Amino acid sequence: MSTMLNDDKEILVDFINESNEALEKTELVLLGLEENLAAGGDVDENDINSIFRTFHSIKGSAGFIGLVSMNQLTHEAETLLDNIRKGKTDLKKAHIDIFLEVSDTLMMMMNHLHENFTEEGFPGDIDELKGRIVRLIDDSTADKGKTKPAQKSEKKKSKKTEPAPRKNGDGTEAKVTDAMLDALISPEMVKQFVVDASELLDGMEQDLLALEKAPDNMELIESVFRNMHSLKGNAGFFNYGDISQVCHRAETFLDLVRSGKARAEANQISLILQVLDFLRSAIENLDAGKPAVISGKIGLLDLMTEVLSLEEAEASSEEKTASEERPEKAAAEQEPDETNKKSASREEKTESVSPKKTEAKTQASNAKKTRSSISDVIRVDVEKLNKLMNLVGEIVISESMVSHNPDLRALEMESVEKSISYLQKNVRELQELATAMRMIPLSGLFGKMKRLIRDLATKNNKKIDLIINGGETEVDRSVLEHISDPLVHILRNSADHGIEAPAAREEKGKPGTGRIELSAKQVGGEIWIIVEDDGNGLNREKILKKALEKGLISENDMDMADEKVWNLIFQPGFSTADKVSDISGRGVGMDVVVRNVEKIRGRVEVDSTQGQGTRVNLRIPLTTAIVDGMLMRVEETIYAIPTLDIKESLQVGEQNVVDLMDGQEVIKIRERLIPILRLHELHELSFKAKPLSEGIVVVTEKGAQGIGFLVDEILGQQQLVIKPLPEYLGNIKGVSGCAVLGNGEICLILDLSNLIKMVEVP
Amino acid sequence: MEAVEEAVVLEPGVNAANEGQFLTFMIGEQQYGVEIKYVTEIIGIQNITSLPDLPHFMKGIINLRGKVIPVVDVRLRFGMEERDYDERTCIIVVSINDTNVGLVVDTVAEVMNIPEESIEPPPKVNSKANGNRFIYGLGKVQDNVQILLDTQKLLFDEELEQLSAIT
Known part of the structure; x- marks a missing residue:
């Protein structure tokens, strides 16, 4: 068996997959039968037949492949079923129990087979199970009328089903060296x-x-x-x-x-x-x-x-x-009395039905999980997925090489245009699919937070309800890795500093049990992960005082906008907690949040009302690898900004430009003042002071009031495959990555949140 | 893109086997050599995208068949005067510890065999001069002296690390 040929292995795998599928169905049928039986309904003959067929075909294949114990086990189960089918035996709960057990055992054997390609060494005790089936066959056919003794022995047996696998586990240890x-x-x-x-x-x-x-x-x-x-x-x-x-x-x-x-x-x-x-x-x-x-x-x-x-x-x-x-x-x-016994056993039966059934159901769902991992879900090495993603990236680049090829364009042939647009459509679909393959729902991560909150609440003698919404929202695998730590930090802060002790809460007229809501949703091209608590909120005065102490702000800044005050907590080493707990309050944490989220080009927003609660929003761009970008030229360099971040681009008249005292230029668009960042100066491309009206200002949405970039020319919109800058260069200020364009040129992708920080002084 | 087609791709098999082989190139009148095992290919000069906040000798990045690699101007690295690139200017792509870096040189000379015994350690004098610390040894071939460079130091000298830490 161990030197099985590949062909044989293939047959075996087919057999396993087919059988598992059939067993899965059988299990549902059995559960349906059980429910029916408990409700006193009639037994559907079709159900019995379908179960019979499953066992029968497994028996046949197992015999053909040479799986002796499986063949024997299904044979006994089939015999019992045949009796029921022919009316020799009435279907009872005990039968369903045993069929479920047989089906579970078979599934376990299938898994074992899948891993070992032999049924040898299977830890379950098949002979014991077989024995019980045989006894059931004997019992039921011998005295069809007298159900009680049979019932009793079945009761004993079904009781035994629990300890049975336990013994087996120990048994293997003892038997096998x-x-x-x-x-x-x-x-x-x-x-x-x-x-x-x-x-x-x-x-x-x-x-x-x-x-x-x-x-x-x-x-x-x-x-x-x-x-x-x-x-x-x-x-x-x-x-x-x-x-x-x-x-x-x-x-x-x-x-x-x-x-x-x-x-x-x-x-x-x-x-x-x-x-x-x-x-x-x-x-x-x-x-x-x-x-x-x-x-x-x-x-x-x-x-x-x-x-x-x-x-x-x-x-x-x-x-x-x-x-x-x-x-x-x-x-x-x-119980000496016959009738009493009957009623007692019936009571016992009804009692046992509900937990048994749920048990069977959980068993079914558990089994389903393991089985589906064989049939319709495959585990893929992440490395392979990454390679696929890279390759798709290359295809996107080569697609744009073709579709932007000047020679090809010059032909102005309809058929070429058609083919190109067809190619573009397919490439886009391929890219979407490849991206979707890397998507993981947030529910797993959110589930882990339940435990965190619970532990924190117990530790601090607080009562906290964690409400989770939108766990089904999917994010890229890399995103999940990057937000897990930030989320822990934010939730810790909420539970530790935000939510007050029950007594303090009641004093304020709030319910004693605190509430933290963790939710996720997709908004435009971003995923928002929001943590909202109904705790004490951030303390503006305290934060300002602390920031002053640390020299982060000056006396003049004391009346700064709330939003800016909240952002102070993201400064490294900033913490206002009066006492340092072992969980949070050492001042590391919130800056980690920002740093981690920025790595995936996301940003963090905080909003808080004193005494009412705090809301932290992690805004994360949907995909991190490929974006739609607006290309713009500044001197010889091509820059790109994700299209979703762009609000508008315009030429400004001189009358709308305001020069602030410190040299910062501001433009006025529809009653709004927007600071201007000259990319020329930033990247020291040139020091030519060019009037704003000669270039084009691209206004982005990021930041409190947005920010305008002065560029020479807008080149158009294109899909960009973001590549990190070579590590060799270290961190480059204001540039988050680069992309190769169709003509082989490189464009630099602007790191908006970083650039904004350079302009906005906190 | 044409430059790519002209690229000289060196056979990797030869690289591994020949320890004593050096690729020599010119900077001004002086001939320098780098160990050939680090060299992956030689390409003509191409469009370099400059980046902000880099030390002056780091010219920026180039697109090498879809791969983005950084480019270092060896002239500037040695503290020599800048010179306009011309059609003879080459980029030698070297690879150390999975890091690919392009080295801009005036022109590539030849591949030569310099046996171990013909290599002398760099002179200890004048150690303050910029550039000397990149020297691995002096190779004597007939009447000429080749300055053999320590590629590792050329790319990863501590000065560079400090610079990238600041930026």
């Missing part, structure tokens, strides 16, 4: 484990955070339990002792909560959240190629035992699950 394991585990599998584990951890974190607000939500508990359990199982399979031990203990506690034997207290949830952090760091280690060791594991385990009050339960986990089963079993058996 380390050497065998090492041979089994490929680096790809570890990678997959890391990815899966991170997903599981993220999921658990979200659920736990929600659970804090609704501690009695069984669905959440079930979901956390399930994720913890899968993580434990995976870790067990890979023989990561630390992870599986820690997971196991957390799982034990969750199991108690889930079975109603304990209630999840706030401090316990906090601890589990911390446990997640430990697990995450272990998994990060693993990703970095280090062993998955949890430092301080023993202390953590002890702490968990103590806080989660697991002393008794921890005595022996196997015993625990056993004893958990026993009272229920005993209770059922103690």
Whole structure:
């Protein structure tokens, strides 16, 4: 099997993909059946037939490929289904349970196959499952009328489905030697484990955070339990002792909560959240190629035992699950009266339906996730995406080389023009597609902020609601990397300095629970990420005082506009917090925000009302690699400004020019005063003092009042592929990058926010 | 763009094998040499886009088949007088540690083999003079003396780093 030919592998992969698709459908059908059954509805024969067909075709293919255990398992499932189909057996919940289990097991086997190309070494206990199916077949056909004993045994069995995989996990550890394991585990599998584990951890974190607000939500508990359990199982399979031990203990506690034997207290949830952090760091280690060791594991385990009050339960986990089963079993058996028993079991059934179903559903959705990663989503190396993006950039350049080719243009032939416009259209579409491929929704990043706010609120004894809107907004991958730190800083500031303590809030007549809204939306060519809190707001006097102390402003500036005052907080080393907390207040932070956002050509806006709250807006251009730019010539140099930033361009009459005392020229357009920046002087291209009226002034939107650039000529609009300036040159003031034009010339892309800073003195 | 077509692209295989090979070029009457393993190609002078805030010897950037690379004028780097570019002016593109830089020289002379034993360390005298610190050694070929340059120092001398840190 290990020396499988490539052809065989292809067949196998096809088989896996097809089967997974079919199993996915089957699962939905089963869940539908279950719902139907619980509602007392009739069983649709078509449903049974479709499930039968799925198992049957898997059986056939598995037999053909030589997958013995899969073949046998599906055979038994098929037999049971056949009985049901032919009316020999009535469909019961236990059957659906077992079919779901079979389908899950099959999916796990498919994943295993996909990674190993052999069914050997599959950690699940197929024989045990097979045995249970056979017993169900026997039970149901033997006494179709007497459902009770069967029901009881099924009950026992379905109970066992939980601990079963657990045993398997440990079982593999015991059975398989380390050497065998090492041979089994490929680096790809570890990678997959890391990815899966991170997903599981993220999921658990979200659920736990929600659970804090609704501690009695069984669905959440079930979901956390399930994720913890899968993580434990995976870790067990890979023989990561630390992870599986820690997971196991957390799982034990969750199991108690889930079975109603304990209630999840706030401090316990906090601890589990911390446990997640430990697990995450272990998994990060693993990703970095280090062993998955949890430092301080023993202390953590002890702490968990103590806080989660697991002393008794921890005595022996196997015993625990056993004893958990026993009272229920005993209770059922103690009922001597037939009718009583019936009603009891029915009650039990209805009780068990709801959590079971949700469980099955989460299982289904989890399974869907992993499966879709095989069938319709592929993981692509970011490096490849970057290369693609670069290549598309080159194509855009070569397209403009062709379409702006003077010789070709001189032909003035309609067919050429047509072809060129067709080429332009396709290139644009290609570029849009390539850009879209790199887009990631913000929801993941936003989700992480929930945890941050929660931790900060707990730490400072504040109550804060984080409201998230627009998480579905997509941004380029590089943007996501750059805004994650700024966002953390801003939210920290809001939670730490903005939102007041509950008592202080109530004094002011505000609700005790603070509110931070994190939202994202697309506005024109920009993505706006807004953090708005209803806290204390910025303190104008304090900021001014501090700025004065630091020498950032002079006495004369004390009456500067609010907007400028708020921008002072972005100066390096600026902080007004009275006391330094360990989270924020050291004065690093806000300048990091600006620096990071500027790297992706974005900008930060702050607005605040004293006592009412603060609003921070990160405005980030949509794509960073390719922009529509307006080309303009200044002497010999060609500059470009993103078209979206341009408001208008005009020739100014001399009567509209005002010379300020310090030499700054200002023009008046429709009652607005706009400062002028002469690019000639900035770049020392020439010192010729040319009157403004002889050039063209391009007015941009950035900055408080906009800014006008004096240029010699406007060359037109063109798509530009932004390239960074060679690192060798260091930072160039006022230029954010360059682009190669169709004729091979280079144009410089102006860094507007930087240029504005040079003109506007804070 | 025509300059690109005239470009002399050196075979990389030859570069790696020949340690003692130098590409020589002229600045005024003096012949200089750089180790050929750093040289990727030689192109004619082309339009250089100047940038603000650069040290005077950094002329700006050029477009080399879609790649944007910085250009250093070797004359100015040595503190010599500026001279107008003509049709013999060349740009030698060198590549060190993934950094591509174009070196503007008066003209390219030839590729020559200078064995290790014919290279003498630079004289210690007059060490204050600008330019000497870029010298790797003096190569004696027949009656001529070639000034062999330390490409690493030429591109990454600390003076330059300080300059870029300020800007």
